[in-house]
Structure formats: structure tokens, C-alpha cells
Amino acid sequence: MKKSPAWRSAVAVQIVLIAAIAAAVFMGIYGVISSHKSGGEDTTAAQQHNSGDTSETAAPKPEPFTAAAAGACLTWDIAQDGSATGFKEVPCSEQHRFEVSKTEDLSVYPTSEFGPDATRPALTRQHQLRDELCESATVGYLHGKWDPNGKYDVASILPPQSAWDRGDRTLLCGLQTTDDHGVPQLTAGNVEASEQANLAKPGECLAIDDKQVPHVVDCAKPHQMETVSVIDVGKQFPDGYPDGKDMDKFLSDTCTAATEDYLGGEEQLYQSTLQPFWGSITEASWNGGTKSVNCSLVHAREGGGFSAITGSATGGRQALTIDGQPPEERPERNPLREDKDKSPAPESAAPAPAPAP
Numbered sequence: 152m153k154k155s156p157a158w159r160s161a162v163a164v165q166i167v168l169i170a171a172i173a174a175a176v177f178m179g180i181y182g183v184i185s186s187h188k189s190g191g192e193d194t195t196a197a198q199q200h201n202s203g204d205t206s207e208t209a210a211p212k213p214e215p216f217t218a219a220a221a222g223a224c225l226t227w228d229i230a231q232d233g234s235a236t237g238f239k240e241v242p243c244s245e246q247h248r249f250e251v252s253k254t255e256d257l258s259v260y261p262t263s264e265f266g267p268d269a270t271r272p273a274l275t276r277q278h279q280l281r282d283e284l285c286e287s288a289t290v291g292y293l294h295g296k297w298d299p300n301g302k303y304d305v306a307s308i309l310p311p312q313s314a315w316d317r318g319d320r321t322l323l324c325g326l327q328t329t330d331d332h333g334v335p336q337l338t339a340g341n342v343e344a345s346e347q348a349n350l351a352k353p354g355e356c357l358a359i360d361d362k363q364v365p366h367v368v369d370c371a372k373p374h375q376m377e378t379v380s381v382i383d384v385g386k387q388f389p390d391g392y393p394d395g396k397d398m399d400k401f402l403s404d405t406c407t408a409a410t411e412d413y414l415g416g417e418e419q420l421y422q423s424t425l426q427p428f429w430g431s432i433t434e435a436s437w438n439g440g441t442k443s444v445n446c447s448l449v450h451a452r453e454g455g456g457f458s459a460i461t462g463s464a465t466g467g468r469q470a471l472t473i474d475g476q477p478p479e480e481r482p483e484r485n486p487l488r489e490d491k492d493k494s495p496a497p498e499s500a501a502p503a504p505a506p507a508p
Contacts, residue, residue: 219323221292222341225249229334248335249306250342251325252292255284258320271315281307285324293326293343298439301347302328331366347440348432351378353413356463357447375457376428376447377464380409384432385442392437402429406446413448414464422468424478425450425460 219225224243227235241247257265257280265272272280289305290297297303308323309315326342327335338345351357355378356370368374382405384398393401406429411417420427430444450458450473462470468478 219251219254221251221253223251224341225251225325226337243341244339246337246339248337249308249325249327251323252289252305253285253324255322255324256320257322258318260320265320267318271309271312277307277309280309280322281305281324284322289324289326296343296438296440297326298347298436298441300349300433300436301439301441302349303342303347304329343440345440346443347436348430348443350381350443351376351445351447353378353380354463356460359457370463371461373459373461375459376445376449377425377460379406379413379427379446379448381443382406382409382429382446383443392434398432402444402446403427405429409446410448419467421484422478422481423448423464423471424468424473424481425464425471 219240222243223240224245224247225238226241226245226247226249227238229235243250263269285307286305297305303326306325306327308325310319310321328338329335351365351367355367356372356374357365357376357378358368358372358374359365359376365376370377382402384393384401387393387401388398406427410425410427411420414420414423425448428447428449432441432444448464450460452458452474458474461472464471471478473479
């Protein structure tokens with residue numbers, strides 16, 4: 152589903168984190184323990200703490216994993232140590248971490264796999280359940296407006312071990328956007344009505360790892376891209392997916408102008424030895440809700456790929472290294488391109504050649 156090969160491992164982190172969040176919720180719902188960090192060891196401690204009390208009044212009846220239905224938005228707080236508190240449902244117009252697309256009762260699964268005595272599924276099985284029960288249901292929930300290459304992941308949440316042992320078999324399907332470590336991030340608005348492009352912020356630098364996954368890093372560290380701006384293609388082409396040549400011409404002109412403005416002029420761009428680079432949008436992504444791309448600065452290597460850059464281009468060529476070396480010297484231009492562009496063309500000038508197909 153996700154274009155990044157690292158998505159599977161990121162989802163594993165997500166599931167562990169959300170399970171911890173759910174554990175915190177259940178500690179409040181069931182009255183198992185108060186002000187106690189959730190998680191594997193703590194959950195076990197909570198179970199041991201209550202194992203000797205068999206009275207019906209001491210152990211409330213199991214309640215659903217969550218009362219949230221499709222369309223609900225959920226949020227929680229995450230501390231620096233990864234612990235989660237304050238799990239609650241909020242209006243989707245407010246900041247939240249998860250939008251519910253469907254709930255599933257695994258107790259009615261067509262096999263006895265999730266019966267009363269069944270063990271809680273391992274992560275591999277959780278991945279399978281997410282793919283089997285959540286993906287198509289979530290795309291349907293969005294009326295097909297989901298970009299699998301965008302910033303939103305289809306995710307699933309199972310009850311924590313303590314709740315599972317009490318008989319809860321609810322699985323929650325939904326959508327979330329995460330950081331590099333798989334931690335669900337805050338977002339606002341319903342996914343169907345939101346921009347789904349996975350965008351960097353102007354001024355951020357991105358390092359591309361060996362799996363071709365970009366990560367935001369300090370610009371003083373090696374990186375391949377420096378983000379200049381976000382270009383809203385949908386605003387330029389409001390009537391639908393544009394012709395490929397029209398879109399590329401718009402992006403070329405817009406990104407080139409943006410990089411010159413970002414650096415303070417065309418001469419600064421020339422001296423930096425960097426080139427404007429912009430993303431692309433497939434028709435499937437466009438129909439799925441992606442309408443914007445990043446405009447960035449890169450240094451293209453001969454033979455393909457991008458060089459490793461250190462420093463921000465806004466500091467001038469003296470602030471940059473390209474693959475560990477200062478930017479190559481640029482020959483002086485006389486006149487400068489910007490001066491030449493202002494000069495009238497001589498009457499005898501030959502017509503410009505047609506662009507190559």
C-alpha cells in the first residue's frame with residue numbers, strides 16, 4: 152500500500168504504540184489501575200494485581216474497546232518517553248491522531264481463531280488483519296479518495312493484552328499520518344476533504360536513505376534536497392487532472408521562479424550549482440486527493456542520482472559542500488542571463504529551435 156519499503160516496519164511501531172495507548176484507555180475504563188504507565192510489563196503487573204479478586208463488583212463487565220464509530224476522530228497525548236494519556240474522541244476539525252473508518256468484532260470471525268480462549272494475535276497476524284479487514288473498507292469509507300502514496304496510512308488497532316484477556320475482540324480500522332518513527336502525528340480535518348500529499352515544509356532538508364525513503368534532517372547534515380516551497384497544482388488546474396505537458400510547464404516555471412526568490416536571484420542559483428527539482432502527481436494520486444508537490448533544490452550527479460549536500464543554500468555557495476567538496480567554480484557570464492533576457496533580440500537572430508520531443 153505505502154510506496155516506502157519501510158512502511159511495514161513503521162506500522163509495527165505504530166501498532167505497539169497504539170496498543171500502549173489503548174492499554175491506558177482500558178485502565179481507566181475497567182478501573183484496573185490508576186496513574187500507571189501502560190505497556191507490556193505494566194499491563195501484566197495490573198493483571199497480577201487484580202488476579203486475586205474474583206468478586207463481580209470488583210471487576211466491571213468487559214466493555215467495547217472503543218465506542219467510536221466510523222467517522223469519529225480520536226486523539227491522545229504522547230510524552231517524551233513514549234507513554235500515552237488523555238485518549239479521547241474530538242471533532243475532526245480539531246487536532247487528532249486517528250480517524251476511524253470501520254469497527255470489526257473479531258469474536259464473529261468465521262473461524263474459532265479469536266474465541267474466548269484465543270491468544271492475542273502477534274504483529275504479523277495483525278498486519279494481515281489490517282490488510283484483510285481494513286484496506287478495502289477504508290477506501291470505501293473515503294469513496295475512493297485515498298492516495299496510497301500520500302501521507303495517510305491505513306492502520307488498525309487491537310485491544311491491549313489486558314482487555315483481550317477480558318474478552319474484548321474489537322478491531323478498529325482507520326487512517327493516520329506518522330513521523331519517521333511510526334508515531335501518529337496530529338492533523339486536522341477529515342481525510343477525504345484533505346490534501347493528501349506527503350509534503351515537506353519550506354526550509355526543511357531531506358536525506359534519502361538506502362531504501363529511498365526521505366527523512367527530515369538538519370541542513371548542516373548531509374542531505375539530498377532542500378525544500379523551497381509547496382506548489383498547489385490543483386489551484387492552477389481546478390477543472391481536473393491536467394495534460395502532462397501543461398502541468399510540467401507550470402511546475403518548471405513556478406519552481407524555477409520560487410528557487411530564485413528563495414536564494415535572492417538567478418545569479419545566486421547559478422553560483423550555488425544546484426538545480427530546481429519538483430515532484431510529480433499521477434492521475435491516480437490526483438483522484439485520490441493529492442494536489443500539491445514540493446519544489447526543492449538538488450545537485451544532480453552525472454550518471455543519475457543526487458549528490459550529498461551539507462549546508463543551506465540560503466547561506467550562499469560558501470556555506471555548501473557537494474559530496475564533501477566546495478561547489479565547482481562557475482565561469483562569469485557576460486551579460487548575466489537576467490540582463491540578457493531584458494535586451495531586445497537582434498533582428499537577424501534565428502528562430503529558437505523547437506524543443507526535443
